[in-house]
Amino acid sequence: xxxxxxxxxxxxxxxxxxxxxxxxxxxxxxxxxxxxxxxxxxxxxxxxxxxxxxxxxxxxxxxxxxxxxxxxxxxxxxxxxxxxxxxxxxxxxxxxxxxxxxxxxxxxxxxxxxxxxxxxxxxxxxxxxxxxxxxxxxxxxxxxxxxxxxxxxxxxxxxxxxxxxxxxxxxxxxxxxxxxxxxxxxxxxxxxxxxxxxxxxxxxxxxxxxxxxxxxxxxxxxxxxxxxxxxxxxxx
DNA sequence: GCGACAG
DNA sequence: ATCTTGTCGC
Numbered sequence: 001x002x003x004x005x006x007x008x009x010x011x012x013x014x015x016x017x018x019x020x021x022x023x024x025x026x027x028x029x030x031x032x033x034x035x036x037x038x039x040x041x042x043x044x045x046x047x048x049x050x051x052x053x054x055x056x057x058x059x060x061x062x063x064x065x066x067x068x069x070x071x072x073x074x075x076x077x078x079x080x081x082x083x084x085x086x087x088x089x090x091x092x093x094x095x096x097x098x099x100x101x102x103x104x105x106x107x108x109x110x111x112x113x114x115x116x117x118x119x120x121x122x123x124x125x126x127x128x129x130x131x132x133x134x135x136x137x138x139x140x141x142x143x144x145x146x147x148x149x150x151x152x153x154x155x156x157x158x159x160x161x162x163x164x165x166x167x168x169x170x171x172x173x174x175x176x177x178x179x180x181x182x183x184x185x186x187x188x189x190x191x192x193x194x195x196x197x198x199x200x201x202x203x204x205x206x207x208x209x210x211x212x213x214x215x216x217x218x219x220x221x222x223x224x225x226x227x228x229x230x231x232x233x234x235x236x
Numbered sequence: 237g238c239g240a241c242a243g
Numbered sequence: 244a245t246c247t248t249g250t251c252g253c
Contacts, residue, residue, distance in 0.1 A: 042243090043243070044243095044244070045243090045244055045245070046245095048245080049245080085242090085244075086241095087240080087243090088241075088242085090243055094243075115243075122241095143242050143243085144243090145241095145242065147240095147241065147243095148240095180253085221244095222245090223244095223245075223246095224245090
């Protein structure tokens with residue numbers, strides 16, 4: 001599964017054409033193996049953007065006796081940044097480093113939660129969808145802000161959600177993952193439906209806005225998250 | 237033509 | 244995304 005450079009270093013027009021082709025291969029019906037492990041993935045940058053830092057956190061999922069998630073592995077993988085950020089083409093900038101991190105994982109998960117959009121994208125190929133296709137694994141996109149789609153106001157209670165739509169299609173959901181806090185944008189990536197995506201996000205929610213897999217990956221990928229963790233650890 | 241625009 | 248302390252609120 002080595003990623004040839006030509007697959008990622010594309011001119012915008014070619015990247016856009018490729019997205020349209022790949023989107024046709026997405027499966028939006030559930031095709032998920034029994035879930036034993038869930039991974040969270042996020043990207044951060046260092047050296048003023050010169051280095052891309054991919055973080056993957058692997059959690060063990062225990063449904064009984066009480067739903068529980070336990071961290072079993074954490075990977076941080078660094079690579080030189082190869083593309084600038086272009087709205088709509090995020091996956092070409094971040095996936096290469098993400099793949100490097102997944103290759104270092106000793107166990108592959110049955111489900112991946114990605115920081116970013118799934119199909120809630122102008123060409124239905126957000127980073128979660130693109131990664132799901134490449135790894136051939138179920139993926140869910142959980143973004144902290146909107147890239148594409150229209151939506152009505154969401155209720156204030158935790159668990160309330162409204163559809164995120166584009167034309168006549170529902171491409172995701174705007175979910176109030178925590179009472180009175182800005183909602184998150186959930187959209188299926190690959191091999192999963194929106195309903196199941198929402199179920200998993202709710203099941204992985206602690207008392208924070210982001211579900212555990214993405215929250216932990218976020219912390220591992222970001223500078224401030226590392227500093228905060230070290231500070232907390234030093235306080236025992 | 238004028239905004240909007242994941243991370 | 245990143246630069247960054249304290250501070251307001253549940």
